[in-house]
Amino acid sequence: xxxxxxxxxxxxxxxxxxxxxxxxxxxxxxxxxxxxxxxxxxxxxxxxxxxxxxxxxxxxxxxxxxxxxxxxxxxxxxxxxxxxxxxxxxxxxxxxxxxxxxxxxxxxxxxxxxxxxxxxxxxxxxxxxxxxxxxxxxxxxxxxxxxxxxxxxxxxxxxxxxxxxxxxxxxxxxxxxxxxxxxxxxxxxxxxxxxxxxxxxxxxxxxxxxxxxxxxxxxxxxxxxxxxxxxxxxxxxxxxxxxxxxxxxxxxxxxxxxxxxxxxxxxxxxxxxxxxxxxxxxxxxxxxxxxxxxxxxxxxxxxxxxxxxxxxxxxxxxxxxxxxxxxxxxxxxxxxxxxxxxxxxxxxxxxxxxxxxxxxxxxxxxxxxxxxxxxxxxxxxxxxxxxxxxxxxxxxxxxxxxxxxxxxxxxxxxxxxxxxxxxxxxxxxxxxxxxxxxxxxxxxxxxxxxxxxxxxxxxxxxxxxxxxxxxxxxxxxxxxxxxxxxxxxxxxxxxxxxxxxxxxxxxxxxxxxxxxxxxxxxxxxxxxxxxxxxxxxxxxxxxxxxxxxxxxxxxxxxxxxxxxxxxxxxxxxxxxxxxxxxxxxxxxxxxxxxxxxxxxxxxxxxxxxxxxxxxxxxxxxxxxxxxxxxxxxxxxxxxxxxxxxxxxxxxxxxxxxxxxxxxxxxxxxxxxxxxxxxxxxxxxxxxxxxxxxxxxxxxxxxxxxxxxxxxxxx
Numbered sequence: 023x024x025x026x027x028x029x030x031x032x033x034x035x036x037x038x039x040x041x042x043x044x045x046x047x048x049x050x051x052x053x054x055x056x057x058x059x060x061x062x063x064x065x066x067x068x069x070x071x072x073x074x075x076x077x078x079x080x081x082x083x084x085x086x087x088x089x090x091x092x093x094x095x096x097x098x099x100x101x102x103x104x105x106x107x108x109x110x111x112x113x114x115x116x117x118x119x120x121x122x123x124x125x126x127x128x129x130x131x132x133x134x135x136x137x138x139x140x141x142x143x144x145x146x147x148x149x150x151x152x153x154x155x156x157x158x159x160x161x162x163x164x165x166x167x168x169x170x171x172x173x174x175x176x177x178x179x180x181x182x183x184x185x186x187x188x189x190x191x192x193x194x195x196x197x198x199x200x201x202x203x204x205x206x207x208x209x210x211x212x213x214x215x216x217x218x219x220x221x222x223x224x225x226x227x228x229x230x231x232x233x234x235x236x237x238x239x240x241x242x243x244x245x246x247x248x249x250x251x252x253x254x255x256x257x258x259x260x261x262x263x264x265x266x267x268x269x270x271x272x273x274x275x276x277x278x279x280x281x282x283x284x285x286x287x288x289x290x291x292x293x294x295x296x297x298x299x300x301x302x303x304x305x306x307x308x309x310x311x312x313x314x315x316x317x318x319x320x321x322x323x324x325x326x327x328x329x330x331x332x333x334x335x336x337x338x339x340x341x342x343x344x345x346x347x348x349x350x351x352x353x354x355x356x357x358x359x360x361x362x363x364x365x366x367x368x369x370x371x372x373x374x375x376x377x378x379x380x381x382x383x384x385x386x387x388x389x390x391x392x393x394x395x396x397x398x399x400x401x402x403x404x405x406x407x408x409x410x411x412x413x414x415x416x417x418x419x420x421x422x423x424x425x426x427x428x429x430x431x432x433x434x435x436x437x438x439x440x441x442x443x444x445x446x447x448x449x450x451x452x453x454x455x456x457x458x459x460x461x462x463x464x465x466x467x468x469x470x471x472x473x474x475x476x477x478x479x480x481x482x483x484x485x486x487x488x489x490x491x492x493x494x495x496x497x498x499x500x501x502x503x504x505x506x507x508x509x510x511x512x513x514x515x516x517x518x519x520x521x522x523x524x525x526x527x528x529x530x531x532x533x534x535x536x537x538x539x540x541x542x543x544x545x546x547x548x549x550x551x552x553x554x555x556x557x558x559x560x561x562x563x564x565x566x567x568x569x570x571x572x573x574x575x576x577x578x579x580x581x582x583x584x585x586x587x588x589x590x591x592x593x594x595x596x597x598x599x600x601x602x603x604x605x606x607x608x609x610x611x612x613x614x615x616x617x618x619x620x621x622x623x624x625x626x627x628x629x630x631x632x633x634x635x636x637x638x639x640x641x642x643x644x645x646x647x648x649x650x651x652x653x654x655x656x657x658x659x660x661x662x663x664x665x666x667x668x669x670x671x672x673x674x675x676x677x678x679x680x681x682x683x684x685x686x687x688x689x690x691x692x693x694x695x696x697x698x699x700x701x702x703x704x705x706x707x708x709x710x711x712x713x714x715x716x717x718x719x720x721x722x723x724x725x726x727x728x729x730x731x732x733x734x735x736x
Contacts, residue, residue, distance in 0.1 A: 024458035025280055025451065028238050035234035036285065039227050043290050046223035049216040051297045054431035056213050060206065061424030063184070068198045069205030073127040073183035074120060075190065078102065078109040082190050086130040094126035108194070132182035135189075177422065231285035239278035246270050246464050254471040255538050256498045261464065264347035269464055272342060273457035280454035287442045295439035302432045309415075312407050313433055319400045320440035323393070327444065331389050332452040334382055339456050341379040348375045393444065401437045405430060470498070471537050477557040484549050484564045485514030486645035486676030488535070492544035495527075495534060503542070504530045505699045512692065514549075514645075517669065517677040519687035521720060522696035528680045529570060531696070532650050535678075536565045548646065566644035568652035572631035574623035579608055580615040582634055586642035598641035601667040603660050604633035629656055636664065640672070647672065649679045653686050661686055684721045693717070 029036060063071050078086075083102070087095055101123035102109040115123075191198060250258070250266055258266065295317075302313050352359060352368050359368050412426035488511070495505040505527045512518045520528045533539055534546060537553055546553045553561055574582050581588075583595045595615070599605040607630055611617040623631040632652060639647060647668075653661045665686070668677060681687050688707045695703035695710060695717045703714030710717040 024462060025277060025284070025454045027462075028242060028277060028458065029234075029281060029284070031241070032234040032238060035230050036289075039230050039234075039285050040289055042223045042227045042230070043293060046220045046227065047290065047293045047297050049220035049223065050294070050435070051301050051432075052216050053213060053220075054428040054435075055301070056209055056216065057431065058422075058424035058428035060209050060213075061427060062422045063424075064202060064206045064209060066422070066424070067181070067184040068188055069202035070184045070187045070191065070198075071205075072124065072180050073131050073187070074101075074111070074124040075127075075187050076111050077194065078190060079194055080104065080107045080109065082193070083109045085134065086127060089130035089133055090126055097122035097126045128179045128183045131186035132179040135182040135186040181422070227286055227290075231282050234285065235278050235281035238281050239274055242274045242277060242461060243270060246274065246461060249465055249467070252469050252472075253467070254469050255533070256470050257467055260498075261467075262343070262347060264350050265343045266464065267350075268339070268343050268346050269457075269460050273339070273460050276454055276457040277461065280450045280457075283446060283450055288446055291439040291442040291446070295436050295443070298432045298436040298439065302429065302436070309408060309411055309429060312404060312411070313436060315407075316400065316404045316433060316437055317440065320397070320437065320444065323396055323400070324440070324444040327389065327393055328452065331386055334386050335453045335456045338379070338382050338386070338453070339460060341375070341382060345372070345375040345379050348372050397437075397441050397444070401434065401441075404433055404437060408433060471540060471558070473557045473559075474555055477560070478551055478555045480551060480556060480560055480564060481549055484645035485674075486564070486647075487514040487547075487549050488512040488518075488646065488676060488678070489547035489550075490531075490544070491547065493534065493541050493546060494543040495530060495539065496542050497530075497539070503699055505534075508544070508701050510692075510694060510701060510704055512676060512678065514676055515674050516691040517679070517689075518692045518694065519679045519681060519690035520694045520696060521681060521684070521687050521717070523720070526696040527699040528696055529650050530699075532567075532648050532678070532680055535646070535648065536562050536567060564645040566639035566642045566647040568632075568635050568639045568647075568649045570650045570652070570654075572623065572628070572635040572652075574619050574626070574631055574634060576621045577619055578613075578616045579611075579619060579634065582619055583637050583641050585638050590641060594643075595637075595641055597671070598637040599634075601640050601664070601671050602633045602637035603656075603663050603667070604630070604637050607633075629660065632656060633660075633664075640668075644675065646676045646678065649677070649681075651680050651682060653679075653681060653683070658685060665689065684724045695720075 063069060083098070087098075090098065097119070101112060101115055101119055103112055188198060191201065247270060250270070261269075299313060299317075302310060348371055352372065359365060408426065408430050412421060412429065415421035416423060416426060490508045490510050493505060493508040494503050496503045508531070520531060522528055530539075534541055535548070535553065537558060540554065548556070548561065548564065575585070580595065583598060584590050592615075596605065599608055608614055608617070619626065619634075623634070626634070632654075633656070636649070636652060653664065656664065661683075662685075668675075669689075679687060679690065687693050691706070692704060693707060693710055694701060695714050697716050702716050703710050705713065711721065
């Protein structure tokens with residue numbers, strides 16, 4: 023199962039948990055047997071366990087010998103020694119020696135006790151002494167009253183021997199109340215010890231399993247997050263951001279919770295069930311068929327629930343993805359929703375996703391609502407069967423009350439173990455398996471953008487020279503090119519601009535340089551090296567990128583500008599802010615550089631966010647600085663000041679600007695004009711005004727002839 027794969031690194035914890043569970047199960051399985059002894063021996067037999075007494079009177083032993091054969095007398099002589107007219111049980115006897123002695127004493131004691139309850143029983147001893155009564159005659163006579171063979175006979179012999187020993191203890195002056203109380207205290211303290219041991223083991227199991235599952239969750243979150251960060255935009259779009267968030271949080275939480283239950287229950291319940299079945303087989307009750315019925319009913323119930331519910335869990339996770347997607351879209355675009363008064367429609371769309379999710383959850387909930395009542399019905403029915411047939415066997419002396427109590431306890435332990443396995447197998451594991459599959463899909467996805475096997479190195483002092491050589495590109499799963507056969511060169515230190523109508527491929531061109539996507543055809547050279555031959559770290563380390571939508575991270579202004587290098591000195595940060603025309607508004611803030619930036623920069627204006635994004639890219643000291651329409655939120659004056667500062671302060675840096683405004687690109691050393699993904703013009707502003715109809719159309723739609731002529735002169 024996929025979920026178990028994530029637990030492999032925690033094999034040491036699993037092994038220790040298993041050992042502790044064995045301790046817990048052993049202690050818990052010993053409790054019903056101890057309870058049985060308390061009732062059978064402590065209460066019914068006044069603490070006298072049976073035929074193997076601690077001491078016997080000399081007369082009593084002599085009488086019992088009359089009903090023993092040679093081997094039985096030898097076994098008794100081995101186990102007892104005579105002192106002061108009393109036979110006492112020897113110390114250091116083996117279990118085999120004790121068993122032989124008990125077997126030798128049991129039948130004679132039962133025969134004496136049984137004969138004493140029959141008319142003329144007082145004549146038994148003289149008859150034995152005179153030879154008129156033999157063991158065989160007594161056995162035949164007793165068999166008419168109660169069977170002495172089989173399980174029933176063994177049960178009768180044990181109880182009769184215990185009754186005989188009680189009478190013997192009285193003759194020896196023993197206080198039976200003291201004997202009983204001593205036995206009850208002994209077994210009671212033993213039960214208390216078992217309970218404490220089981221409790222401590224359970225606490226230790228809970229502690230270890232919680233820590234191990236927390237480590238599993240931590241490891242999975244780190245692995246999934248690292249994997250997602252390695253994805254190209256193509257992989258992110260394939261999964262969708264909402265689904266990746268769900269897989270990184272909800273799915274991993276499900277795996278973590280299931281891991282705890284697997285260590286605490288999935289190992290505990292089967293061991294308890296098997297141990298309970300084994301213990302039941304040791305209790306001679308003749309009711310084993312009831313356990314078989316219980317197990318069969320539980321297995322059937324679990325199977326039916328699993329068949330009905332498991333397919334729904336796959337649907338459930340997809341619906342969670344869908345609801346998160348709708349919520350994320352609406353929360354991100356809340357201003358647009360309000361601007362178009364679409365609150366009711368979007369509430370309806372979210373309500374539809376919510377209702378679909380609720381419907382599946384309701385079905386699962388309804389299905390499981392039948393599980394507990396049905397299981398309790400099985401358990402109560404089993405208890406009734408045990409009481410009914412157990413009472414019949416007790417009445418026929420085939421079973422003792424304590425044995426029936428122990429049998430009920432063991433059967434309940436077996437039933438509840440199967441109940442745990444049912445809840446795990448039908449509820450948690452199927453859902454965790456779906457979550458595991460979704461997490462493994464992320465971990466098993468290989469990014470289409472990756473380092474070459476033998477990456478080449480850029481020159482130590484990269485200049486940022488850029489060459490597009492016959493580059494064509496189309497997005498994954500698309501049949502049409504976005505860019506077609508682009509070839510141009512940007513010299514180191516030059517400022518180049520890309521302009522064109524919306525959808526002409528300007529942003530796509532920029533995304534190919536840092537390998538957010540790979541080219542479909544052709545190649546891109548940075549300082550003479552194909553970007554596909556460079557490691558992603560080296561390549562992107564030489565590129566400063568300012569995206570179309572300014573994205574800031576929660577923290578301080580300083581942490582955002584120093585995003586590329588936390589250890590950069592303050593002077594470098596301040597210079598970057600100065601070039602980006604951000605220093606003035608930063609110093610006006612209450613905490614200046616340490617002023618808080620809210621999530622996404624929501625406490626800053628669009629222009630402030632854009633200037634901080636520009637400062638962040640400049641502070642990285644790249645060889646190639648790229649702006650993807652990054653001046654759109656700036657006023658014309660600030661736009662001009664930023665471009666002038668770039669030219670003055672970063673004259674050795676290659677700058678590539680994508681822009682919609684002619685005023686932004688007019689002063690560039692070379693301007694690339696795109697139309698429908700093709701390069702339809704390249705040159706300076708004045709050259710393009712003379713040779714490129716597309717450029718002329720864009721320019722004249724934005725500026726007057728006078729302004730355009732000033733640009734030519736500049």
